[in-house]
Amino acid sequence: MPGIELKNLIKTFGAATVIDNVSLSIRPHEFMVFLGPSGCGKSTLLRMIAGLESVDAGEIWIGDRRVDQLAPGERRVAMVFQHYALYPHMTVRENMSFGLRNVRMPTAEIDKRVAAAARMLEIEHLLERKPGQISGGQRQRVAIGRAIVKEPHLFLFDEPLSNLDAALRVRTRIEIAQLHQRVEAAMIFVTHDQVEAMTLAHRIVVMNNRKIEQIGTPMEIYSRPATAFVAGFVGTPAMNFAPVELTDGPNGFVSARLPDGVTIPTRIEQASLPGSKAFKLGIRAESLRICGAEQGDTAGVAQFVERLGDRTLVYVRLSDGTTVVAEDAGTSRVALNDSVGVKFDGACAHLFDDQDRGHHAVADVGS
Known part of the structure:
Protein backbone atom coordinates (compact mmCIF):
# COMPACT_ATOMS: atom_id res chain seq x y z
CA MET A 1 0.00 0.00 0.00
CA PRO A 2 1.29 3.51 -0.81
CA GLY A 3 2.04 6.30 1.63
CA ILE A 4 0.50 9.77 1.40
CA GLU A 5 2.42 13.02 1.07
CA LEU A 6 0.94 16.52 1.51
CA LYS A 7 3.27 19.26 0.30
CA ASN A 8 2.77 22.94 1.25
CA LEU A 9 -1.01 22.89 0.90
CA ILE A 10 -2.86 26.20 0.87
CA LYS A 11 -6.61 26.73 0.69
CA THR A 12 -8.43 30.06 0.68
CA PHE A 13 -12.07 31.08 0.60
CA GLY A 14 -12.07 34.62 -0.73
CA ALA A 15 -9.72 36.65 1.45
CA ALA A 16 -9.71 34.05 4.23
CA THR A 17 -6.95 31.44 4.38
CA VAL A 18 -8.28 28.20 5.88
CA ILE A 19 -5.25 25.93 5.27
CA ASP A 20 -1.91 27.69 5.57
CA ASN A 21 1.11 25.90 4.07
CA VAL A 22 0.47 22.44 5.57
CA SER A 23 2.92 19.60 4.87
CA LEU A 24 2.54 16.05 6.20
CA SER A 25 3.71 12.49 5.48
CA ILE A 26 1.46 9.51 6.27
CA ARG A 27 2.98 6.06 6.24
CA PRO A 28 1.40 3.05 4.47
CA HIS A 29 -1.22 1.43 6.73
CA GLU A 30 -0.88 4.19 9.33
CA PHE A 31 -3.90 5.32 11.36
CA MET A 32 -3.55 9.10 11.47
CA VAL A 33 -5.97 11.33 13.41
CA PHE A 34 -6.51 15.03 12.68
CA LEU A 35 -7.47 16.59 16.03
CA GLY A 36 -8.45 20.16 16.75
CA PRO A 37 -11.25 22.55 17.67
CA SER A 38 -14.07 23.50 15.34
CA GLY A 39 -12.89 25.82 12.57
CA CYS A 40 -9.21 24.84 12.74
CA GLY A 41 -9.20 23.46 9.16
CA LYS A 42 -9.07 19.70 9.81
CA SER A 43 -12.21 18.78 7.83
CA THR A 44 -11.22 21.11 4.99
CA LEU A 45 -7.83 19.37 4.80
CA LEU A 46 -9.55 15.98 4.69
CA ARG A 47 -11.86 17.15 1.90
CA MET A 48 -8.87 18.43 -0.08
CA ILE A 49 -7.32 14.96 0.10
CA ALA A 50 -10.63 13.43 -1.01
CA GLY A 51 -10.98 15.87 -3.92
CA LEU A 52 -14.12 17.51 -2.55
CA GLU A 53 -12.27 20.83 -2.11
CA SER A 54 -9.81 22.26 -4.62
CA VAL A 55 -6.15 22.91 -3.79
CA ASP A 56 -5.08 26.53 -4.30
CA ALA A 57 -1.36 25.73 -3.90
CA GLY A 58 0.71 22.69 -3.05
CA GLU A 59 0.56 19.01 -3.97
CA ILE A 60 -1.05 15.78 -2.77
CA TRP A 61 0.67 12.48 -3.54
CA ILE A 62 -0.60 8.96 -2.95
CA GLY A 63 2.35 6.69 -3.55
CA ASP A 64 4.06 7.80 -6.75
CA ARG A 65 0.89 9.47 -8.14
CA ARG A 66 0.12 13.14 -7.78
CA VAL A 67 -3.66 13.24 -7.21
CA ASP A 68 -4.60 16.84 -6.38
CA GLN A 69 -5.61 17.49 -9.99
CA LEU A 70 -7.54 14.21 -10.34
CA ALA A 71 -11.29 13.77 -9.89
CA PRO A 72 -12.33 12.19 -6.54
CA GLY A 73 -13.21 8.88 -8.21
CA GLU A 74 -9.71 8.54 -9.66
CA ARG A 75 -7.81 8.93 -6.37
CA ARG A 76 -8.44 5.47 -4.86
CA VAL A 77 -9.78 7.00 -1.65
CA ALA A 78 -13.04 6.33 0.18
CA MET A 79 -14.74 8.72 2.57
CA VAL A 80 -17.09 8.06 5.50
CA PHE A 81 -19.08 11.15 6.46
CA GLN A 82 -20.47 12.34 9.79
CA HIS A 83 -23.95 12.13 8.29
CA TYR A 84 -24.24 8.68 6.78
CA ALA A 85 -25.42 9.92 3.35
CA LEU A 86 -27.30 6.69 2.59
CA TYR A 87 -30.01 6.57 -0.05
CA PRO A 88 -33.25 5.97 1.93
CA HIS A 89 -35.06 4.23 -0.96
CA MET A 90 -32.26 1.67 -1.48
CA THR A 91 -31.54 -1.43 0.55
CA VAL A 92 -28.30 -1.82 2.46
CA ARG A 93 -27.00 -4.05 -0.34
CA GLU A 94 -27.90 -1.46 -2.97
CA ASN A 95 -26.30 1.37 -0.96
CA MET A 96 -23.07 -0.57 -0.59
CA SER A 97 -22.91 -1.54 -4.27
CA PHE A 98 -24.06 1.77 -5.76
CA GLY A 99 -20.61 3.23 -6.42
CA LEU A 100 -19.36 -0.01 -7.97
CA ARG A 101 -22.38 -0.24 -10.28
CA ASN A 102 -21.76 3.35 -11.38
CA VAL A 103 -18.30 2.39 -12.67
CA ARG A 104 -19.81 -0.70 -14.36
CA MET A 105 -17.95 -3.28 -12.32
CA PRO A 106 -19.02 -6.86 -13.18
CA THR A 107 -21.96 -8.05 -11.06
CA ALA A 108 -20.11 -11.09 -9.76
CA GLU A 109 -17.27 -8.92 -8.41
CA ILE A 110 -19.74 -6.49 -6.84
CA ASP A 111 -21.55 -9.34 -5.07
CA LYS A 112 -18.25 -10.75 -3.85
CA ARG A 113 -17.08 -7.42 -2.39
CA VAL A 114 -20.41 -6.60 -0.75
CA ALA A 115 -20.60 -10.04 0.84
CA ALA A 116 -17.04 -9.77 2.15
CA ALA A 117 -17.62 -6.28 3.61
CA ALA A 118 -20.94 -7.29 5.18
CA ARG A 119 -19.27 -10.30 6.78
CA MET A 120 -16.41 -8.14 8.10
CA LEU A 121 -18.85 -5.64 9.63
CA GLU A 122 -21.37 -8.27 10.81
CA ILE A 123 -24.26 -6.75 8.87
CA GLU A 124 -25.07 -9.70 6.59
CA HIS A 125 -28.54 -9.98 8.12
CA LEU A 126 -29.28 -6.33 7.24
CA LEU A 127 -28.52 -6.46 3.50
CA GLU A 128 -32.17 -6.45 2.38
CA ARG A 129 -33.32 -3.76 4.81
CA LYS A 130 -33.53 -0.05 4.08
CA PRO A 131 -31.77 2.63 6.16
CA GLY A 132 -34.99 3.61 7.92
CA GLN A 133 -35.31 0.06 9.27
CA ILE A 134 -31.93 -0.04 11.05
CA SER A 135 -30.31 1.81 13.96
CA GLY A 136 -27.87 4.71 13.79
CA GLY A 137 -24.94 2.47 14.62
CA GLN A 138 -25.95 0.01 11.92
CA ARG A 139 -26.28 2.85 9.39
CA GLN A 140 -22.75 3.93 10.25
CA ARG A 141 -21.54 0.39 9.57
CA VAL A 142 -23.27 0.47 6.21
CA ALA A 143 -21.51 3.75 5.38
CA ILE A 144 -18.19 2.15 6.33
CA GLY A 145 -19.06 -0.92 4.26
CA ARG A 146 -19.75 1.29 1.24
CA ALA A 147 -16.19 2.58 1.63
CA ILE A 148 -14.66 -0.87 2.12
CA VAL A 149 -16.07 -2.32 -1.13
CA LYS A 150 -14.07 0.26 -3.11
CA GLU A 151 -10.84 -1.35 -1.83
CA PRO A 152 -9.18 2.09 -1.56
CA HIS A 153 -5.59 2.98 -0.80
CA LEU A 154 -6.84 5.43 1.81
CA PHE A 155 -9.90 5.65 4.09
CA LEU A 156 -11.05 9.11 5.18
CA PHE A 157 -13.35 9.45 8.22
CA ASP A 158 -14.96 12.85 8.87
CA GLU A 159 -16.15 12.78 12.51
CA PRO A 160 -18.03 9.51 11.92
CA LEU A 161 -18.99 8.94 15.57
CA SER A 162 -20.50 12.35 16.32
CA ASN A 163 -24.10 11.22 15.83
CA LEU A 164 -23.86 8.15 18.09
CA ASP A 165 -24.67 7.92 21.79
CA ALA A 166 -21.84 7.44 24.29
CA ALA A 167 -22.00 3.64 24.58
CA LEU A 168 -22.28 3.14 20.84
CA ARG A 169 -19.38 5.51 20.22
CA VAL A 170 -17.13 3.32 22.36
CA ARG A 171 -18.21 0.16 20.56
CA THR A 172 -17.87 1.71 17.09
CA ARG A 173 -14.45 3.11 18.00
CA ILE A 174 -13.29 -0.42 18.82
CA GLU A 175 -14.78 -1.72 15.57
CA ILE A 176 -12.94 0.92 13.52
CA ALA A 177 -9.66 0.02 15.24
CA GLN A 178 -10.27 -3.66 14.48
CA LEU A 179 -11.23 -2.82 10.90
CA HIS A 180 -7.90 -1.07 10.43
CA GLN A 181 -6.11 -4.29 11.31
CA ARG A 182 -8.05 -6.17 8.63
CA VAL A 183 -7.76 -3.82 5.66
CA GLU A 184 -4.59 -2.98 3.75
CA ALA A 185 -4.94 0.78 3.67
CA ALA A 186 -4.03 3.90 5.59
CA MET A 187 -6.76 5.72 7.50
CA ILE A 188 -7.20 9.41 8.32
CA PHE A 189 -9.77 10.14 11.01
CA VAL A 190 -10.96 13.68 11.78
CA THR A 191 -12.29 14.49 15.25
CA HIS A 192 -12.45 17.18 17.91
CA ASP A 193 -12.72 14.43 20.56
CA GLN A 194 -9.36 13.82 22.21
CA VAL A 195 -10.45 10.42 23.57
CA GLU A 196 -11.09 9.20 20.04
CA ALA A 197 -7.70 10.57 18.97
CA MET A 198 -5.77 9.06 21.89
CA THR A 199 -7.36 5.61 21.59
CA LEU A 200 -7.30 5.20 17.80
CA ALA A 201 -4.23 6.94 16.43
CA HIS A 202 -0.77 5.70 15.60
CA ARG A 203 0.02 9.41 15.34
CA ILE A 204 -2.02 12.54 16.01
CA VAL A 205 -1.89 15.78 14.00
CA VAL A 206 -3.02 18.55 16.34
CA MET A 207 -4.35 21.48 14.32
CA ASN A 208 -5.16 25.03 15.37
CA ASN A 209 -5.82 28.22 13.47
CA ARG A 210 -5.22 26.72 9.99
CA LYS A 211 -1.86 25.16 10.86
CA ILE A 212 -0.32 22.06 12.42
CA GLU A 213 0.73 22.60 16.03
CA GLN A 214 2.28 19.17 16.62
CA ILE A 215 2.56 15.69 15.11
CA GLY A 216 3.32 12.76 17.39
CA THR A 217 2.17 9.56 19.02
CA PRO A 218 -0.67 9.92 21.53
CA MET A 219 1.71 9.79 24.51
CA GLU A 220 4.19 12.20 22.89
CA ILE A 221 1.34 14.68 22.42
CA TYR A 222 0.14 14.18 25.99
CA SER A 223 3.49 14.00 27.79
CA ARG A 224 5.59 16.48 25.79
CA PRO A 225 3.22 19.03 24.23
CA ALA A 226 4.99 21.28 21.73
CA THR A 227 2.90 24.35 22.57
CA ALA A 228 0.65 25.68 25.29
CA PHE A 229 -2.32 25.17 22.96
CA VAL A 230 -1.60 21.44 22.65
CA ALA A 231 -1.07 21.17 26.40
CA GLY A 232 -4.41 22.81 27.09
CA PHE A 233 -6.39 21.06 24.37
CA VAL A 234 -5.25 17.47 24.98
CA GLY A 235 -6.05 16.02 28.38
CA THR A 236 -9.09 15.99 30.66
CA PRO A 237 -9.15 18.13 32.67
CA ALA A 238 -7.04 20.66 30.81
Whole structure:
Protein backbone atom coordinates (compact mmCIF):
# COMPACT_ATOMS: atom_id res chain seq x y z
CA MET A 1 0.00 0.00 0.00
CA PRO A 2 1.29 3.51 -0.81
CA GLY A 3 2.04 6.30 1.63
CA ILE A 4 0.50 9.77 1.40
CA GLU A 5 2.42 13.02 1.07
CA LEU A 6 0.94 16.52 1.51
CA LYS A 7 3.27 19.26 0.30
CA ASN A 8 2.77 22.94 1.25
CA LEU A 9 -1.01 22.89 0.90
CA ILE A 10 -2.86 26.20 0.87
CA LYS A 11 -6.61 26.73 0.69
CA THR A 12 -8.43 30.06 0.68
CA PHE A 13 -12.07 31.08 0.60
CA GLY A 14 -12.07 34.62 -0.73
CA ALA A 15 -9.72 36.65 1.45
CA ALA A 16 -9.71 34.05 4.23
CA THR A 17 -6.95 31.44 4.38
CA VAL A 18 -8.28 28.20 5.88
CA ILE A 19 -5.25 25.93 5.27
CA ASP A 20 -1.91 27.69 5.57
CA ASN A 21 1.11 25.90 4.07
CA VAL A 22 0.47 22.44 5.57
CA SER A 23 2.92 19.60 4.87
CA LEU A 24 2.54 16.05 6.20
CA SER A 25 3.71 12.49 5.48
CA ILE A 26 1.46 9.51 6.27
CA ARG A 27 2.98 6.06 6.24
CA PRO A 28 1.40 3.05 4.47
CA HIS A 29 -1.22 1.43 6.73
CA GLU A 30 -0.88 4.19 9.33
CA PHE A 31 -3.90 5.32 11.36
CA MET A 32 -3.55 9.10 11.47
CA VAL A 33 -5.97 11.33 13.41
CA PHE A 34 -6.51 15.03 12.68
CA LEU A 35 -7.47 16.59 16.03
CA GLY A 36 -8.45 20.16 16.75
CA PRO A 37 -11.25 22.55 17.67
CA SER A 38 -14.07 23.50 15.34
CA GLY A 39 -12.89 25.82 12.57
CA CYS A 40 -9.21 24.84 12.74
CA GLY A 41 -9.20 23.46 9.16
CA LYS A 42 -9.07 19.70 9.81
CA SER A 43 -12.21 18.78 7.83
CA THR A 44 -11.22 21.11 4.99
CA LEU A 45 -7.83 19.37 4.80
CA LEU A 46 -9.55 15.98 4.69
CA ARG A 47 -11.86 17.15 1.90
CA MET A 48 -8.87 18.43 -0.08
CA ILE A 49 -7.32 14.96 0.10
CA ALA A 50 -10.63 13.43 -1.01
CA GLY A 51 -10.98 15.87 -3.92
CA LEU A 52 -14.12 17.51 -2.55
CA GLU A 53 -12.27 20.83 -2.11
CA SER A 54 -9.81 22.26 -4.62
CA VAL A 55 -6.15 22.91 -3.79
CA ASP A 56 -5.08 26.53 -4.30
CA ALA A 57 -1.36 25.73 -3.90
CA GLY A 58 0.71 22.69 -3.05
CA GLU A 59 0.56 19.01 -3.97
CA ILE A 60 -1.05 15.78 -2.77
CA TRP A 61 0.67 12.48 -3.54
CA ILE A 62 -0.60 8.96 -2.95
CA GLY A 63 2.35 6.69 -3.55
CA ASP A 64 4.06 7.80 -6.75
CA ARG A 65 0.89 9.47 -8.14
CA ARG A 66 0.12 13.14 -7.78
CA VAL A 67 -3.66 13.24 -7.21
CA ASP A 68 -4.60 16.84 -6.38
CA GLN A 69 -5.61 17.49 -9.99
CA LEU A 70 -7.54 14.21 -10.34
CA ALA A 71 -11.29 13.77 -9.89
CA PRO A 72 -12.33 12.19 -6.54
CA GLY A 73 -13.21 8.88 -8.21
CA GLU A 74 -9.71 8.54 -9.66
CA ARG A 75 -7.81 8.93 -6.37
CA ARG A 76 -8.44 5.47 -4.86
CA VAL A 77 -9.78 7.00 -1.65
CA ALA A 78 -13.04 6.33 0.18
CA MET A 79 -14.74 8.72 2.57
CA VAL A 80 -17.09 8.06 5.50
CA PHE A 81 -19.08 11.15 6.46
CA GLN A 82 -20.47 12.34 9.79
CA HIS A 83 -23.95 12.13 8.29
CA TYR A 84 -24.24 8.68 6.78
CA ALA A 85 -25.42 9.92 3.35
CA LEU A 86 -27.30 6.69 2.59
CA TYR A 87 -30.01 6.57 -0.05
CA PRO A 88 -33.25 5.97 1.93
CA HIS A 89 -35.06 4.23 -0.96
CA MET A 90 -32.26 1.67 -1.48
CA THR A 91 -31.54 -1.43 0.55
CA VAL A 92 -28.30 -1.82 2.46
CA ARG A 93 -27.00 -4.05 -0.34
CA GLU A 94 -27.90 -1.46 -2.97
CA ASN A 95 -26.30 1.37 -0.96
CA MET A 96 -23.07 -0.57 -0.59
CA SER A 97 -22.91 -1.54 -4.27
CA PHE A 98 -24.06 1.77 -5.76
CA GLY A 99 -20.61 3.23 -6.42
CA LEU A 100 -19.36 -0.01 -7.97
CA ARG A 101 -22.38 -0.24 -10.28
CA ASN A 102 -21.76 3.35 -11.38
CA VAL A 103 -18.30 2.39 -12.67
CA ARG A 104 -19.81 -0.70 -14.36
CA MET A 105 -17.95 -3.28 -12.32
CA PRO A 106 -19.02 -6.86 -13.18
CA THR A 107 -21.96 -8.05 -11.06
CA ALA A 108 -20.11 -11.09 -9.76
CA GLU A 109 -17.27 -8.92 -8.41
CA ILE A 110 -19.74 -6.49 -6.84
CA ASP A 111 -21.55 -9.34 -5.07
CA LYS A 112 -18.25 -10.75 -3.85
CA ARG A 113 -17.08 -7.42 -2.39
CA VAL A 114 -20.41 -6.60 -0.75
CA ALA A 115 -20.60 -10.04 0.84
CA ALA A 116 -17.04 -9.77 2.15
CA ALA A 117 -17.62 -6.28 3.61
CA ALA A 118 -20.94 -7.29 5.18
CA ARG A 119 -19.27 -10.30 6.78
CA MET A 120 -16.41 -8.14 8.10
CA LEU A 121 -18.85 -5.64 9.63
CA GLU A 122 -21.37 -8.27 10.81
CA ILE A 123 -24.26 -6.75 8.87
CA GLU A 124 -25.07 -9.70 6.59
CA HIS A 125 -28.54 -9.98 8.12
CA LEU A 126 -29.28 -6.33 7.24
CA LEU A 127 -28.52 -6.46 3.50
CA GLU A 128 -32.17 -6.45 2.38
CA ARG A 129 -33.32 -3.76 4.81
CA LYS A 130 -33.53 -0.05 4.08
CA PRO A 131 -31.77 2.63 6.16
CA GLY A 132 -34.99 3.61 7.92
CA GLN A 133 -35.31 0.06 9.27
CA ILE A 134 -31.93 -0.04 11.05
CA SER A 135 -30.31 1.81 13.96
CA GLY A 136 -27.87 4.71 13.79
CA GLY A 137 -24.94 2.47 14.62
CA GLN A 138 -25.95 0.01 11.92
CA ARG A 139 -26.28 2.85 9.39
CA GLN A 140 -22.75 3.93 10.25
CA ARG A 141 -21.54 0.39 9.57
CA VAL A 142 -23.27 0.47 6.21
CA ALA A 143 -21.51 3.75 5.38
CA ILE A 144 -18.19 2.15 6.33
CA GLY A 145 -19.06 -0.92 4.26
CA ARG A 146 -19.75 1.29 1.24
CA ALA A 147 -16.19 2.58 1.63
CA ILE A 148 -14.66 -0.87 2.12
CA VAL A 149 -16.07 -2.32 -1.13
CA LYS A 150 -14.07 0.26 -3.11
CA GLU A 151 -10.84 -1.35 -1.83
CA PRO A 152 -9.18 2.09 -1.56
CA HIS A 153 -5.59 2.98 -0.80
CA LEU A 154 -6.84 5.43 1.81
CA PHE A 155 -9.90 5.65 4.09
CA LEU A 156 -11.05 9.11 5.18
CA PHE A 157 -13.35 9.45 8.22
CA ASP A 158 -14.96 12.85 8.87
CA GLU A 159 -16.15 12.78 12.51
CA PRO A 160 -18.03 9.51 11.92
CA LEU A 161 -18.99 8.94 15.57
CA SER A 162 -20.50 12.35 16.32
CA ASN A 163 -24.10 11.22 15.83
CA LEU A 164 -23.86 8.15 18.09
CA ASP A 165 -24.67 7.92 21.79
CA ALA A 166 -21.84 7.44 24.29
CA ALA A 167 -22.00 3.64 24.58
CA LEU A 168 -22.28 3.14 20.84
CA ARG A 169 -19.38 5.51 20.22
CA VAL A 170 -17.13 3.32 22.36
CA ARG A 171 -18.21 0.16 20.56
CA THR A 172 -17.87 1.71 17.09
CA ARG A 173 -14.45 3.11 18.00
CA ILE A 174 -13.29 -0.42 18.82
CA GLU A 175 -14.78 -1.72 15.57
CA ILE A 176 -12.94 0.92 13.52
CA ALA A 177 -9.66 0.02 15.24
CA GLN A 178 -10.27 -3.66 14.48
CA LEU A 179 -11.23 -2.82 10.90
CA HIS A 180 -7.90 -1.07 10.43
CA GLN A 181 -6.11 -4.29 11.31
CA ARG A 182 -8.05 -6.17 8.63
CA VAL A 183 -7.76 -3.82 5.66
CA GLU A 184 -4.59 -2.98 3.75
CA ALA A 185 -4.94 0.78 3.67
CA ALA A 186 -4.03 3.90 5.59
CA MET A 187 -6.76 5.72 7.50
CA ILE A 188 -7.20 9.41 8.32
CA PHE A 189 -9.77 10.14 11.01
CA VAL A 190 -10.96 13.68 11.78
CA THR A 191 -12.29 14.49 15.25
CA HIS A 192 -12.45 17.18 17.91
CA ASP A 193 -12.72 14.43 20.56
CA GLN A 194 -9.36 13.82 22.21
CA VAL A 195 -10.45 10.42 23.57
CA GLU A 196 -11.09 9.20 20.04
CA ALA A 197 -7.70 10.57 18.97
CA MET A 198 -5.77 9.06 21.89
CA THR A 199 -7.36 5.61 21.59
CA LEU A 200 -7.30 5.20 17.80
CA ALA A 201 -4.23 6.94 16.43
CA HIS A 202 -0.77 5.70 15.60
CA ARG A 203 0.02 9.41 15.34
CA ILE A 204 -2.02 12.54 16.01
CA VAL A 205 -1.89 15.78 14.00
CA VAL A 206 -3.02 18.55 16.34
CA MET A 207 -4.35 21.48 14.32
CA ASN A 208 -5.16 25.03 15.37
CA ASN A 209 -5.82 28.22 13.47
CA ARG A 210 -5.22 26.72 9.99
CA LYS A 211 -1.86 25.16 10.86
CA ILE A 212 -0.32 22.06 12.42
CA GLU A 213 0.73 22.60 16.03
CA GLN A 214 2.28 19.17 16.62
CA ILE A 215 2.56 15.69 15.11
CA GLY A 216 3.32 12.76 17.39
CA THR A 217 2.17 9.56 19.02
CA PRO A 218 -0.67 9.92 21.53
CA MET A 219 1.71 9.79 24.51
CA GLU A 220 4.19 12.20 22.89
CA ILE A 221 1.34 14.68 22.42
CA TYR A 222 0.14 14.18 25.99
CA SER A 223 3.49 14.00 27.79
CA ARG A 224 5.59 16.48 25.79
CA PRO A 225 3.22 19.03 24.23
CA ALA A 226 4.99 21.28 21.73
CA THR A 227 2.90 24.35 22.57
CA ALA A 228 0.65 25.68 25.29
CA PHE A 229 -2.32 25.17 22.96
CA VAL A 230 -1.60 21.44 22.65
CA ALA A 231 -1.07 21.17 26.40
CA GLY A 232 -4.41 22.81 27.09
CA PHE A 233 -6.39 21.06 24.37
CA VAL A 234 -5.25 17.47 24.98
CA GLY A 235 -6.05 16.02 28.38
CA THR A 236 -9.09 15.99 30.66
CA PRO A 237 -9.15 18.13 32.67
CA ALA A 238 -7.04 20.66 30.81
CA MET A 239 -3.50 21.27 32.02
CA ASN A 240 -3.14 23.80 34.85
CA PHE A 241 -1.23 26.96 33.91
CA ALA A 242 0.23 29.68 36.11
CA PRO A 243 2.72 32.51 35.46
CA VAL A 244 6.01 31.88 37.27
CA GLU A 245 9.40 33.41 37.95
CA LEU A 246 12.35 31.09 37.38
CA THR A 247 15.16 30.62 39.84
CA ASP A 248 18.25 28.44 39.83
CA GLY A 249 17.65 24.98 41.19
CA PRO A 250 19.94 22.06 42.08
CA ASN A 251 21.94 20.10 39.47
CA GLY A 252 21.36 22.60 36.66
CA PHE A 253 17.56 22.39 36.83
CA VAL A 254 15.28 25.42 37.31
CA SER A 255 12.75 26.06 40.03
CA ALA A 256 9.51 27.93 39.42
CA ARG A 257 8.07 30.46 41.88
CA LEU A 258 4.26 30.58 41.77
CA PRO A 259 2.28 33.82 42.25
CA ASP A 260 1.57 32.86 45.89
CA GLY A 261 5.32 32.66 46.58
CA VAL A 262 5.66 28.87 46.65
CA THR A 263 8.74 27.57 44.80
CA ILE A 264 8.48 24.29 42.88
CA PRO A 265 11.69 22.47 41.84
CA THR A 266 11.46 21.03 38.31
CA ARG A 267 13.44 18.58 36.19
CA ILE A 268 13.80 21.10 33.34
CA GLU A 269 17.39 22.01 32.52
CA GLN A 270 18.32 25.68 32.78
CA ALA A 271 20.56 25.34 29.70
CA SER A 272 17.63 24.15 27.54
CA LEU A 273 15.57 27.30 28.06
CA PRO A 274 15.56 30.35 25.75
CA GLY A 275 16.17 33.85 26.99
CA SER A 276 12.46 34.54 27.39
CA LYS A 277 11.53 36.90 30.19
CA ALA A 278 8.06 35.43 30.73
CA PHE A 279 7.31 31.79 31.47
CA LYS A 280 4.25 29.94 32.64
CA LEU A 281 4.22 26.63 34.44
CA GLY A 282 2.05 23.83 33.10
CA ILE A 283 1.18 20.79 35.21
CA ARG A 284 -1.54 18.17 34.88
CA ALA A 285 -4.08 17.34 37.58
CA GLU A 286 -2.58 13.90 38.20
CA SER A 287 0.68 15.60 39.21
CA LEU A 288 -1.10 17.68 41.87
CA ARG A 289 -2.24 15.71 44.91
CA ILE A 290 -4.75 16.77 47.54
CA CYS A 291 -3.51 16.47 51.12
CA GLY A 292 -4.04 18.09 54.50
CA ALA A 293 -3.81 21.87 54.51
CA GLU A 294 -0.58 21.72 56.53
CA GLN A 295 1.14 19.03 54.44
CA GLY A 296 0.99 20.59 50.98
CA ASP A 297 3.39 22.79 49.06
CA THR A 298 0.57 25.32 49.04
CA ALA A 299 -3.00 25.46 50.32
CA GLY A 300 -6.38 26.75 49.26
CA VAL A 301 -10.14 26.25 49.38
CA ALA A 302 -12.09 23.58 47.47
CA GLN A 303 -14.37 25.42 45.04
CA PHE A 304 -15.77 22.37 43.25
CA VAL A 305 -15.47 18.61 43.75
CA GLU A 306 -15.91 16.32 40.75
CA ARG A 307 -16.37 12.66 41.71
CA LEU A 308 -15.50 10.31 38.85
CA GLY A 309 -15.50 6.99 40.72
CA ASP A 310 -11.89 5.89 40.27
CA ARG A 311 -10.59 9.38 41.17
CA THR A 312 -11.83 12.72 42.42
CA LEU A 313 -10.94 16.07 40.88
CA VAL A 314 -10.82 19.01 43.26
CA TYR A 315 -10.84 22.59 41.95
CA VAL A 316 -8.80 24.57 44.48
CA ARG A 317 -8.61 28.37 44.75
CA LEU A 318 -5.18 29.33 46.04
CA SER A 319 -4.46 32.36 48.22
CA ASP A 320 -3.56 34.57 45.21
CA GLY A 321 -6.87 33.74 43.47
CA THR A 322 -5.42 31.20 41.02
CA THR A 323 -7.54 28.07 40.57
CA VAL A 324 -5.88 24.70 39.99
CA VAL A 325 -7.36 21.25 39.46
CA ALA A 326 -5.79 18.56 41.63
CA GLU A 327 -6.46 14.84 41.97
CA ASP A 328 -7.55 12.86 45.01
CA ALA A 329 -8.62 9.26 45.58
CA GLY A 330 -12.00 8.06 44.37
CA THR A 331 -13.00 7.71 48.02
CA SER A 332 -12.03 11.32 48.78
CA ARG A 333 -13.95 13.01 51.58
CA VAL A 334 -13.14 16.55 50.48
CA ALA A 335 -16.25 18.73 50.45
CA LEU A 336 -17.06 22.15 49.04
CA ASN A 337 -15.31 25.01 50.88
CA ASP A 338 -12.92 22.69 52.74
CA SER A 339 -9.39 23.97 53.32
CA VAL A 340 -6.98 21.60 51.54
CA GLY A 341 -3.30 21.31 50.79
CA VAL A 342 -1.90 20.75 47.29
CA LYS A 343 1.36 18.86 46.74
CA PHE A 344 3.18 19.43 43.42
CA ASP A 345 5.17 16.77 41.58
CA GLY A 346 7.63 19.21 40.04
CA ALA A 347 9.37 16.43 38.09
CA CYS A 348 6.27 16.33 35.86
CA ALA A 349 6.04 20.10 35.33
CA HIS A 350 6.38 21.84 31.96
CA LEU A 351 7.38 25.40 31.12
CA PHE A 352 6.03 27.49 28.25
CA ASP A 353 7.93 30.54 27.03
CA ASP A 354 6.61 33.83 25.67
CA GLN A 355 6.17 32.19 22.25
CA ASP A 356 4.07 29.44 23.91
CA ARG A 357 6.70 26.79 23.07
CA GLY A 358 6.91 23.88 25.48
CA HIS A 359 10.00 22.90 27.50
CA HIS A 360 9.95 19.61 29.33
CA ALA A 361 11.69 17.57 32.01
CA VAL A 362 14.70 15.55 30.97
CA ALA A 363 13.75 11.98 30.09
CA ASP A 364 14.54 9.35 32.70
CA VAL A 365 17.38 7.02 31.75
CA GLY A 366 15.94 3.93 30.10
CA SER A 367 12.55 5.54 29.39
